[in-house]
Amino acid sequence: MTRDLVLRVLGKLLIPFVLLFALYVQFHGDFGPGGGFQAGVIAAAAVIFYAIIFGLPAARRFAPDWLIESMVALGVLVYGGVGVFGVLLGGNFLDYFVLAHNTVHGQERGIFWVEVGVAITVSGVMLKVFYMFAGRQRDRDEE
């Protein structure tokens, strides 16, 4: 944990906005630059920023390891689940056309959930990689 007061105050001020920006990038992805991948990276960056300023244990309290590992898997399942849902509604795999009453809405709904899945997995993987590097020496000492 850093003792620098400026960094800690600024970090606390900025992190909520970084997370908010991640959500903006996520949901504005249909109309502007952005989408699940970028949003996932930004959200993970907020947590990494937090870990750098307040220390890894604090970040791990906020986003524990089991949660991160589950996120990695969950996002893929959400993505694939959209595909399976298309099959259940009588279309082909990853068929978004059948997801709503008309095809345009179906496409929008399909890509929305796919991007949600992407964001979950990407931020999960980013944090997993960060935790593994940052916690390497620490975890070994604990053993």
Added chain:
Amino acid sequence: MIAENLPALQVVVPLLAAPLMVLVRRRTFAWLLAVAVSWTALAIALALAFKVREAGVISYAMGSWPPPWGIEYRVDALNSFVLVLVSLVASVVMPYARTSVAAELPRDQHYLFFSMLTLCLAGLLGIAITGDAFNLFVFLEISSLSAYVLVGLGRDRRALLAAYQYLVLGTIGATFYIIGVGLLYLMTGTLNIADLALRLRDVHEMRPVLAALAFITAGIGLKLALFPLHFWLPNAYTYAPSAVTAFLAASATKVSVYVLLRYYFLVFGIPLVFGRLPMAEVLIGLSVLAVVSASLVAVYQRDLKRLFAYSSVAQIGYITLGMGLANEPGLTGAVVHLFNHGITKGAIFMLLGGVSLRVGSTSLERIAGLGKTMPLTAFGIVIGGMSLIGIPGTAGFISKWYLILGAIAHGYWWLAALIVASSLIAVAYVWRFVEVAYFRAPAPAAAGLAEAPVSMLIPAWIMVAGCVYFGLDTGYTLDGARLAAQVLLSSVR
């Protein structure tokens, strides 16, 4: 609903089962799901193979976007054969893996191991089934990345180095492949493999196409361990966990061979590859070098896993030899050898897993008297070895017979003689095992050795039985391979 979506389910079932295992984090659940998934995949592959024989090519539009714009899954006689091989191997290896993995990996990694193995299966099935050149690259990466992890999990520290070596060379291979695909896309504007073949005929500027052919040959050559690009293979197979070696040896290189077959015969076409370019001579030359040199190197190995890994390089040489012959018997031999060598090597490496579990090593010095201490395992390896040699009555004989027919059809009598002669080198390396296992007294330390656990012996012996069965009843394998060869040759007009 399920029947129309079989091509997608072939890949989707293992692809979604893998993250589910990570989410649940229970090793027994992961194993049960992995077994269930691999058996489902086999059922789907068999159903697809049956459908293809009845009704011809199956085309499936991912997301209902019609090909060639959307991603197409396309099942024909060639890749349905590969799908059956991969899922068959997986459905035998998965039940086997539980005991083997329990002995070789820390407990908390088991669910991750099965997740990775299932992911690798999904990738390999995806490579085989997809009709889209870029989608193929994605699945190539899925299967390769999970394979690197699986190799790195070996309990020997050298496994990490082997995995790293595999990673570097495998990534170069994948990069070369995608550069080749990029060049083809540049020239044709399509990524659909069937469409690519059609449009390539109207391309007159040949230089980028030739560059693409070169990149794809080198890239996929790395993946399938074509001589002299095989240096990653012996280490990877030697140090990987036993179940992984059995699975990868029987499936991963075979799927890459399939990719090369598809590109040579159905995308670039025989007139270009074998008419204008001397690829036949190149392939036959490299294959002969692979068969002879890798077999000779195998003779001098001290470790059984490494010995049979070099033998794999040699056996892949036979497959590419059939590819280079480019006539019906030669290609039939190549395709049927994909299958026959797959089950033979699967059987041998699974039995070696039992050896390494009981003896603690697979080095030749430690296994003296194995015929007495572990009779079933030793005898199984001998049968597998006979199939590698190509003794009549085993699966290996069928493939070599067709390769010889293919060589003779070209008038290459020297090549036919060479195929027979190279089998003698195989006799030499298999004999080394026989001598140590049967004609040497067990070391005093080996007195208390028991036979491998039943849960490993049964799956391994199913494979051994397959080596003999497919040597006697060639109905399924040969017909399938012949149909596949006809598909490959159908582009000649």
